[in-house]
Amino acid sequence: MQRRGMALLAAALLLTGCGSDDVSEAAEADEKATPTQAASIDPADLRPGNQPATPEAIAAITLQRVPVQPEAFEGGDVYFEQDEVGTVLLWGDDHSLEVKAGAVDDDLLSTWCHDGMSGCVEMKAATGTSTVAWDLATDDGTPGQLMVSHASGGVERRAAYVGEKITGDPRKLDLEVSVDDLVALVTDPRLGTKTTMKMTKAQVSGFPSDGANGAGEVALTAGAIAAGLLETKAYADIDSFEKADASAYGKGAFGVVGTTPGGGTVTAVHAPNLPAAQRKCPKTLTCSKGDTDGYDGWTDGSAETVRCHEAEGDLPAFCAVIRQQAPAPFPGDDLDPVLSGLEVALETLWPTVAAETARRGESLV
Incomplete structure (x- = not known):
């Protein structure tokens, strides 16, 4: 036609x-x-x-x-x-x-x-x-x-x-x-x-259900976080995952820790009730970004990004935490690719995820 x-x-x-x-x-x-x-x-x-x-x-x-x-x-x-x-x-x-x-x-x-x-x-x-x-x-x-x-x-x-x-x-x-x-x-x-x-x-008033956002999506799981990380360029080489100890991130938090080939780790946590103190840059890090919705922070061989989102429509409030730790300082002290990778990885921590991604994650954690 x-x-x-x-x-x-x-x-x-x-x-x-x-x-x-x-x-x-x-x-x-x-x-x-x-x-x-x-x-x-x-x-x-x-x-x-x-x-x-x-x-x-x-x-x-x-x-x-x-x-x-x-x-x-x-x-x-x-x-x-x-x-x-x-x-x-x-x-x-x-x-x-x-x-x-x-x-x-x-x-x-x-x-x-x-x-x-x-x-x-x-x-x-x-x-x-x-x-x-x-x-x-x-x-x-x-x-x-x-x-x-x-x-x-x-x-x-x-x-x-x-x-x-x-x-x-x-x-x-x-x-x-x-x-x-x-x-x-x-x-x-x-x-x-x-x-x-x-x-x-995003949701648009009057948009038909066929082709609408959210169709075919399910609640985020630890496995889905792992599958999402493997879909990103920065973390496609993660060897293995285990569930993260998310007890310090507030009620309802969960996530994964992935191990990279060089012996480093990537921690990704979905935190719907992240304590206010953890939304601000810790004194042990050098940080950029504001201190209200999160921050980008780093020191030798360690970098982390925190972002918090307010409730909007059917989307509940939540925070996303990504941390990368390397066994040595990042090569050449060039943080740009590290922070860019963390920024992309934040997208694996939204409250819902495609059902197919959740299915792929079932065998990863």
């Missing part, structure tokens, strides 16, 4: 000629919380993730970048291939915004540009260069469309907007969904076939 974006694009190609090559420098769902639309985003959150993206995660990222109020969402195999993930936001009088991520192939927007779009330019943003293309409105009532694409790391991110009349270069038009909005969206490092754990937990 032909997808909406490609069907509209194919029709437009029959009506328009090739344009400019300019380069610019320039009810359950009702209980869900709606992400703040076009809200400021914590720069610390703008990083690639390692969790499989869901349609609802794509919608949540979109709503942080594009100031619209969708009335419905669509998706599924009518719009996307098996190696793609995305959703379609619908609102108003036939307004739609299709957002997707998938493998780079011959369907790249830059290829379509040379086959008959009305206009086509490249736009640079802080996080990469995007292809912006558009088709003009026609006399028969076709409104035209605006499409933006960004390819990186073997993944293409694309947004296609239909609804308003495109009467010229969309960068010069006062559109409800602007070119700048879409460029910021497709170059957002969280948008992709994989995203951050935070976005896989």
Whole structure:
């Protein structure tokens, strides 16, 4: 079945000629919380993730970048291939915004540009260069469309907007969904076939259960923590795991200790009631980050990261603790890769986890 974006694009190609090559420098769902639309985003959150993206995660990222109020969402195999993930936001009088991520192939927007779009330019943003293309409105009532694409790391991110009349270069038009909005969206490092754990937990008001975050998830277990650590690049070489003694981390805490080939250890603890004193940097460490939601701390051969999250919607409050201890000082005193590994490992400690990850962990601890 032909997808909406490609069907509209194919029709437009029959009506328009090739344009400019300019380069610019320039009810359950009702209980869900709606992400703040076009809200400021914590720069610390703008990083690639390692969790499989869901349609609802794509919608949540979109709503942080594009100031619209969708009335419905669509998706599924009518719009996307098996190696793609995305959703379609619908609102108003036939307004739609299709957002997707998938493998780079011959369907790249830059290829379509040379086959008959009305206009086509490249736009640079802080996080990469995007292809912006558009088709003009026609006399028969076709409104035209605006499409933006960004390819990186073997993944293409694309947004296609239909609804308003495109009467010229969309960068010069006062559109409800602007070119700048879409460029910021497709170059957002969280948008992709994989995203951050935070976005896989985000909930969007009115999003259908099919493709929603949380589908197929179960409560976190010690084994699931172990399986999650093995899925990260930094800790994929852990040899063995055992349950951690989490008695000092507050009521309900649990976790694992993994042993690395060099004799070091990695401790990961999920702590729903971490004592206040343990949320602040201990005097034995040098620390960065604030002392209210956690910290990054280190000394010779030892580093740890603590993050605490407030309750939000159905998500309970919890803290995540990751500690790496080496038998000797870290090589070259270079802490950046160590702290980066700890930051990624924090995502293995959310209260729920994919059922498949929990199953893989059953034999690890």
